Amino acid sequence: MIEIQSRPNIKMPEEKAQLFTQLYEEVFPKVAKFVANRGGTFADAKDIFHDALVVLYEKMLEEKEFESPENYLVGIAKHLWIRKFKDDHRMLALDDAERSISIPEDYYEPAENRIIAVLGLTGKKCLHLLRAFYYDDLSLEQIKTIFGFSTTRSASSQKFKCIEKIRNTIQEKSLGYEDFA
Amino acid sequence: MKTSHESKQIERYLFGKLNPASRLVFEARMLIDPMLRHHVENQRRVYAIVRQYGRRVVKSEVTRIHYQLFNDPAKEDFQSRIFELFTKK
Numbered sequence: 494m495i496e497i498q499s500r501p502n503i504k505m506p507e508e509k510a511q512l513f514t515q516l517y518e519e520v521f522p523k524v525a526k527f528v529a530n531r532g533g534t535f536a537d538a539k540d541i542f543h544d545a546l547v548v549l550y551e552k553m554l555e556e557k558e559f560e561s562p563e564n565y566l567v568g569i570a571k572h573l574w575i576r577k578f579k580d581d582h583r584m585l586a587l588d589d590a591e592r593s594i595s596i597p598e599d600y601y602e603p604a605e606n607r608i609i610a611v612l613g614l615t616g617k618k619c620l621h622l623l624r625a626f627y628y629d630d631l632s633l634e635q636i637k638t639i640f641g642f643s644t645t646r647s648a649s650s651q652k653f654k655c656i657e658k659i660r661n662t663i664q665e666k667s668l669g670y671e672d673f674a
Numbered sequence: 675m676k677t678s679h680e681s682k683q684i685e686r687y688l689f690g691k692l693n694p695a696s697r698l699v700f701e702a703r704m705l706i707d708p709m710l711r712h713h714v715e716n717q718r719r720v721y722a723i724v725r726q727y728g729r730r731v732v733k734s735e736v737t738r739i740h741y742q743l744f745n746d747p748a749k750e751d752f753q754s755r756i757f758e759l760f761t762k763k
Contacts, residue, residue: 514739522755529759538760543736547729605723609730612723620727627721628728653678653685659723660681660716 503553504631512562513546520563524570531574541577545569548596554630568594576601608663616662619655626652680710684717 501508521542528538548569553559568591576596612620622640625631633645642648686692687700704711743749 510735510739513736514743517736517739517743518749518752522752522759525756525759535756535760538756539740543733543740546736547732550732599722599725602722602726605719605726608719608723609727612727620724623720623724624728624731627724650678653681656681656685656717656720657678659720660713663716663719663723664712 500559503550504629504635509550516546516549516562516566517542520566523567527567527571528574531578533574533578537577541570541573542566544573544600548573548600551597564590565594567591569596572596608666611662611666612659616655616658619658622652622655623659680713681717684714687714688718688721 501512503509503512521538524542524545525535525538528534528541533541545566549562549566552565553562559565568587571587571591572594573596609620622636625636625639626633631639633648636642636652637645637648640648640651642651683692683700687697692700704714744753
């Protein structure tokens, strides 16, 4: 078991990287063993474990009290395996805690590759800003500091400008697609 | 209406933060205003895109850790423990 003295603050990049490294060493062998026993490859184990860490990260941002990331991670990995390989879940021994785990509903939405690629070229700053606020759940105060805004108010106003900018990009792109339809 | 006011309002609608009365008014406006409907749909996609992008960034951070652990000579025990699992007996 990993001894976590105080709960790491995963909003801090260093603490996040440290926790992920710790979990990698501690839990990846368990997930890899599970995947290997069911005929999966090293690459399968890696993919599933990486997705499981993403789901764990989101869960940790959501829930203030989080006792055992190790068990949770193994549980998510099993669910991801069932989903990915349409394995029969009745054949898997899931305990009660594992049964209660769920993968976010939107996790398997079609990837917005095209828009993200476009924004990667023309709107990276906005993507970073919106990710910090909506995905990494940073406060406007933190965002003000990280992005160098003078006030939280200007950070907030830039955030909405960015939403509109990306919204307009989507609009332009979808008009483009309709033209070809 | 000033756009940033509109996008704030759309956000409150999408995140379920409008009180029932404002929500009704907003939904009525959407019925008669196709432009607003478009904006709502596209803004919904903005949040989905940001989430997908966030997940990608986390995955790239994790991938970096993966390569560190699998290239660090000091982690040989860890590496062989994993590779043994995937070697056909």
